Structure formats: C-alpha cells, structure tokens
Amino acid sequence: MSCFVEIDGSYLEGGGQALRNALALSVVLNRPVRVIKIRANRPKPGLSHQHLHGVNLLRDISNAEVKGNVLHSTELTFTPHTIIGSMYKVDTRTAASITLVYQMVMPVLLFAGTTSRIDVMGGTNVSYSPQVEYMQQVLLPNLKRFGVNFDLKVLHYGFYPRGNGRCVLEVAPVRSLNAVQINDFGQFRAVRGSAYYSGRLPKCIAFDMQHSAEREIHRLWPDHECTIHVFKHPPDKARDNGAGIILTAVTSTGCIMGVATVGEKNIDGHMIGSNSSCELAGYIKNDICVDAHMQDQLIIYMALAKGCSSIRSGALTKHTRTAIYVAELMAGVKFNIEYGNFGQTLISCEGIGHCNAYM
Ligand SMILES: Nc1ncnc2c1ncn2[C@@H]1O[C@H](COP(=O)(O)OP(=O)(O)OP(=O)(O)O)[C@@H](O)[C@H]1O
Numbered sequence: 001m002s003c004f005v006e007i008d009g010s011y012l013e014g015g016g017q018a019l020r021n022a023l024a025l026s027v028v029l030n031r032p033v034r035v036i037k038i039r040a041n042r043p044k045p046g047l048s049h050q051h052l053h054g055v056n057l058l059r060d061i062s063n064a065e066v067k068g069n070v071l072h073s074t075e076l077t078f079t080p081h082t083i084i085g086s087m088y089k090v091d092t093r094t095a096a097s098i099t100l101v102y103q104m105v106m107p108v109l110l111f112a113g114t115t116s117r118i119d120v121m122g123g124t125n126v127s128y129s130p131q132v133e134y135m136q137q138v139l140l141p142n143l144k145r146f147g148v149n150f151d152l153k154v155l156h157y158g159f160y161p162r163g164n165g166r167c168v169l170e171v172a173p174v175r176s177l178n179a180v181q182i183n184d185f186g187q188f189r190a191v192r193g194s195a196y197y198s199g200r201l202p203k204c205i206a207f208d209m210q211h212s213a214e215r216e217i218h219r220l221w222p223d224h225e226c227t228i229h230v231f232k233h234p235p236d237k238a239r240d241n242g243a244g245i246i247l248t249a250v251t252s253t254g255c256i257m258g259v260a261t262v263g264e265k266n267i268d269g270h271m272i273g274s275n276s277s278c279e280l281a282g283y284i285k286n287d288i289c290v291d292a293h294m295q296d297q298l299i300i301y302m303a304l305a306k307g308c309s310s311i312r313s314g315a316l317t318k319h320t321r322t323a324i325y326v327a328e329l330m331a332g333v334k335f336n337i338e339y340g341n342f343g344q345t346l347i348s349c350e351g352i353g354h355c356n357a358y359m
Contacts, residue, residue, distance in 0.1 A: 003032055004032045004033055004034040004077060005022075005031055005032070005033050005034070005329055006033075006034045006035075006036060007019075007022040007033060007035045007036070007329060008036055008037055009035050009036060009037045009038040009039060009074075010037035010040030010041060011322060012318045012321050012322045013041065013318040013319050013321075013322040014037075014039065014042065015041065015319070015322075016038075016039055016048070016050070017103075017296065017322060017323060018035070018322050018323075018325075018326050019035050019039070019047075019051060020051075020100065020103055021300050021323055021326045021327065021330075022035050022326050022330060023035070023078055023104060024104055024105070024106075024300060025107070025300065025303075025326065025327065025330035025331060026078050026080055026330065027058060027061065027080040027083060027108045028083075028107055028108055028304065028354060029330060029331060030080060031330060032078065032080070033077070033078050033330070034076070034077045034078075035076050035078075036074070036075050037074060037075075038051075038073065038074045038075065038076065039051070039074075040074070044072070045072075045074055046071075046072035046073050047069070047070070047071055047072060047073045047074075047076070048072075048096070049071070049092050049093075049094045049096040049122075050092065050094075050096035050097050050100050052069060052070070052071055052073075053090050053092045053096060053120075053122075054100065054101045054104040055069045055076065055104075056069060056090075057088055057090055057104070057105055057118070058078075058080075058104060058105055058108065060084075060088060061083060061086075061088065061105060061108060061109070061112075061116075062080035062081060062082060062083055063080070063081045063082050063084065064078055064080040064081060065077075065078075065079045065081075066078050066079075083108055083109075083111055083113070083358060084112065085112025085113050085114035085115060085116045085358070086116060086117075087117040087118075087119070088117070088118050088119070089118075089119045089120075090118070090119070090120045090121065090122075091120075091121040091122075092120070092122035092163065093121075094123075094163050095122060095123035095126055095158060095159065095161055095162060095163035096122040096123060096126075097122065097123055097126045097128075097129035097130075098120045098122045098124055098132065098158075098165055098166075098167050099124075099129055099130040099131070099132055099134075099135050100129045101118075101120050101122070102118065102120070102135065102152075102169050103130070106148075106150070106171060107304065110148060110171060110173055110177070110356075111174070111354065111357070112171075112173050112356075112358055113173065113356075113358030113359055114173065114358075115170060115171065115172050116173075117169070118169045118170075118171070119168045120167055121158075121163065121166045122158065122163050122165055123158045123163050123165050124156075124157045124158050124159075125158070125159055125165075125242055125244055126159070127160065127264060130260070130293065131244060131246060131260035131261075131262055132154055132157075132165075132167060133194070133260055134258050134260035134293070135152055137246060137248055137256070137258060138248060138256055138257070138260075138291070138294060139294070139297060141254075142182070142256065142290070142294055143301065145180040145182065146177045146179075146180055146301050146305055147174050147177055147178045148171075148177070149171075149172045150169060150171045151169070151170040152167060152168075152169050152170075153167065153168045153169075154166075154167050154237075155167065155168060156237060156238065157198060157233050157237055157242060158238075158240070159198075159240050159241065159242035164239055164240060173358070175355060175356050175359055176306045176353060176354060176355050176356065177301055177304050177305040177354070178305060178306065178307070179302075179306060179307030179308055179309040180298075180309045180310075180311070182310070182311045182312065183289055183310050183311060183312035183346060184253045184289070184312075185251055185253065185255055185288070185312070186251045187252040188221065188224065188249065188251055188284050189224070189250050189251055189252055190224055190226065190227070190249070191217045191225070191226040191227075191247055191248070191249050191277075191280065192225075192226075192227050192228070192247075192248055192250070193213070193227075193228045193229070193245060193247035193248060194228060194229045194230070194231065194246055195207070195209040195210045195213070195228055195229070195230050195243075195244070195245045195273070196230075196232070196233055196244060196245075197242070197243040198232060198233035198237075198238035198239075198240065198241065198242045198243070199239065199240050199241035199242060201241045201242070201267070203230070205243045205263065205267050205269040206231075206232075206243060206245075206269065207230055207269070208268075208269025208270045209228075209243070209245045209269040209270075209272050209276075210229075210230050210273065212269070212270045212271075212272075212273030212277065213226075213228055213245065213273040213274065213276055214226050214228055215274075216273075216274055216277035216278060217277050217280075217281065220281055220284075221284075228247070242262065242263070243262075243267055243269070244261055244262035244272070245260070245261055245272055245273060245276050246259075247259050247260075247276050247280050249284050251289075253289075255289040255290075257280065257284075257288065257289070257291040258291055258293075258294070259276045259277075259279045259280045259291065260276075261276050282314070286314065286342050286344060287312075288312065288314050288344060289311065289312040289313070290311045290312065290313040291313075291314075292313070292314055292315075292317055294313075295311070295313040295314075295316070295317055295319075295347070296317055296320040296322070296323045299320060299323035299335070299347075299349075300323065300327060302349045302351055303327035303331045303333045303349060303351055303352065304331065304351055305351035305353070306351060306353030306354075307350070307353065308348060308349070308351070309348065309351060310346055310347065310348035311346070311347050311348075312346050313344065313345055313346075314343055314344060314345070315343045315345065316337065316345050327349075331352050333349050333351065333352060334349065334350070335349045336348045336349065
C-alpha cells in the first residue's frame with residue numbers, strides 16, 4: 001500500500017493553493033504526499049515558476065525527496081524528512097508572486113527550531129495573489145492572533161511582466177499555535193489605506209483611486225474616519241510602472257478586513273478605487289470579520305492550532321472549500337460550517353494542536 005496521502009489538485013478551485021497547502025502540511029506533519037492533476041482548472045495546468053520555486057524551497061527546508069518538480073508537471077510526490085530553520089534565497093527570474101511562495105513556506109517555518117530568513121525575487125504586486133501590502137497589513141494582524149510573528153520587508157517593488165521585486169521575510173518559530181475566535185465584529189471604526197504609483201505612470205491614477213474610494217466610504221459612513229494616502233514609490237524602490245490600492249477596515253474588537261488591488265493594462269483609477277471600496281463596504285455592512293481572501297488563508301492555521309478556532313466570514317469561496325478538503329485529508333481535522341441569514345458563514349474547527357518538535 002502507498003504511504004502517500006493523495007491530493008487531487010483538480011478538486012473545486014483546481015489552482016495552485018491545493019498544492020501549496022498539501023506540501024506545507026506534508027512537511028509540518030511529516031506525511032509524504034502525492035498531488036495529482038496539479039492546477040487542472042487553470043488555462044496552463046501544472047507547475048508554473050511560482051509553484052516550482054516554492055516546491056524546491058520547501059524541498060531544501062525539509063530535505064525532502066521529490067519527484068515531478070519540473071515546469072508544467074501535473075503530478076508530484078514529496079517525502080519530507082525534517083524542518084531546517086535557516087536563511088534561504090530564491091530568484092524566480094520572473095514576475096512570479098513572492099507572497100505565494102511565502103504562503104507555501106510560512107506554516108512550515110513556524111515549526112522550525114530557529115528563526116528563518118527567506119529572500120525572494122519576483123513580483124510583489126501581481127494579480128490573483130496577495131499584494132505584499134495585504135500580507136503586511138491584513139495577514140500579519142490576523143496571524144498574530146494565532147501567536148505568529150513575522151517581519152516582511154520590501155527591498156524593491158516588482159510588477160508583471162518584469163518582476164524585479166525583492167522581499168525578505170523573517171519568521172519566528174512557535175511552540176504551537178493558539179486557537180482563535182475572529183467572530184465578534186464589534187463596531188466599525190475606520191477605513192485606512194494607500195494608493196501608490198511608480199515608474200512613468202501619471203499621479204492622477206493614484207489620486208483617482210483615492211478619490212473614488214474615499215467618496216464611496218464617506219457616502220456610506222459620513223462620520224467615520226477614511227484616510228487614504230497617495231504616494232509614489234521612489235525609483236530606487238520601484239523601477240517599473242505599477243499602481244494599486246490597499247484598503248483596510250478596522251473594528252473596535254480588532255478585526256481587520258482588507259482589499260488590495262493592483263492595476264493592470266490601461267489602468268482606470270476610478271474603477272479600481274470604487275470597486276475596492278465597494279468590496280470593503282460589503283464586509284462592513286454585513287459585520288464580516290474575515291475577508292474573502294483571508295478566509296482561505298486561515299484554514300491551514302486553524303487546522304494546526306491547539307483548540308477550537310472559529311471565524312465569521314462571508315459566503316464560502318471555492319479556495320476555502322479546497323483548503324478545507326486538503327486540511328481534512330492531511331491533518332484528519334473536521335471543519336464545521338454554519339450559515340447566517342445574509343450570506344455569512346461561521347467556519348469552525350477543532351485543531352490538532354501540533355507541537356514544534358525542534359524547540
Ligand atoms: N487580491 C487578493 N488579495 C489577497 N489574497 C489574494 C488576492 N487574490 C488572490 N489571493 C490569494 O491568493 C491565493 C491564490 O490561490 P490559487 O489557487 O488561485 O493559486 P495560484 O497558485 O495563483 O494558482 P493559479 O496560478 O493556478 O491561479 C489564495 O490564497 C487567494 O486567497
């Protein structure tokens with residue numbers, strides 16, 4: 001009988017997240033895994049640069065035996081042996097999302113014996129992935145509740161198609177993760193954010209994003225603070241053209257929801273600003289404590305934490321259901337979903353209370 005847990009990468013979302021979570025859990029739990037039909041629902045299935053660099057980084061961190069770690073591969077077996085906290089460097093030579101490489105290794109580095117430092121070159125602000133500001137301003141405060149601490153420095157911002165971005169992530173290990181309750185919205189306090197531009201793009205793009213976003217929030221909540229700063233990345237921080245916005249909403253109970261969007265070709269600043277603020281307003285109106293992207297990103301931590309975690313979010317995304325599928329198979333946990341009246345969901349799970357074997 002095979003000793004591999006088999007994960008079907010075509011299930012539900014059928015993107016790279018199933019692979020990232022499966023491999024991260026494989027290392028943390030020391031369980032060999034086989035991932036089949038990798039990214040089957042994407043236009044170009046199989047491993048792209050981002051995934052391949054993540055797999056090879058995780059191989060080095062865990063001294064794993066790997067088969068299938070080549071570009072476009074749709075099947076992979078991964079047998080980890082250890083977790084080595086250390087300094088690592090990855091140059092993707094593309095605009096591959098740096099934050100998605102970090103998404104793969106972060107849960108693992110928490111269970112190393114010492115602090116790790118991961119220097120990655122690629123894209124910091126790339127579509128369909130967490131913007132680097134989202135990781136700093138939304139992921140970090142949410143993960144702090146689990147007892148996680150990381151420091152993410154951006155040495156250079158990088159955009160599609162050139163890349164040229166560079167970040168350094170430092171992750172401190174934990175003995176175990178706390179269970180969290182992120183389900184009490186409290187009172188809406190403020191919206192804060194920034195709109196940036198770089199390279200040869202005109203400043204009006206960032207001001208259009210700012211004005212449209214502030215107008216929408218002030219229209220709905222005239223008495224609440226809404227502060228969006230506009231700035232240009234200096235040339236030594238961003239060589240290429242790029243523009244985007246990050247908005248966060250904070251509540252009296254410490255909930256932080258975020259929306260971060262990077263402009264693509266023919267950027268319409270007004271459109272980005274108003275779409276982003278409408279998305280954020282939807283969370284505030286419905287007392288949602290965890291935004292649609294944080295929802296799937298917290299699943300792996302809930303599965304590993306000690307005790308029962310619960311998060312109050314909006315409608316379940318396919319990414320979240322995929323993350324739950326992987327966590328249940330790999331860690332043997334069970335997630336429970338309760339549905340509210342206005343599309344809210346309460347996602348809960350009794351975590352396995354994984355303990356760090358290297359501390
Ligand atoms: N705007 C965003 N803000 C925050 N997180 C995001 C944003 N867009 C995508 N994400 C996150 O990025 C991850 C993308 O997962 P997905 O499976 O689509 O991976 P992928 O490797 O990009 O695959 P693919 O290239 O197959 O799309 C998810 O965790 C999702 O929540």
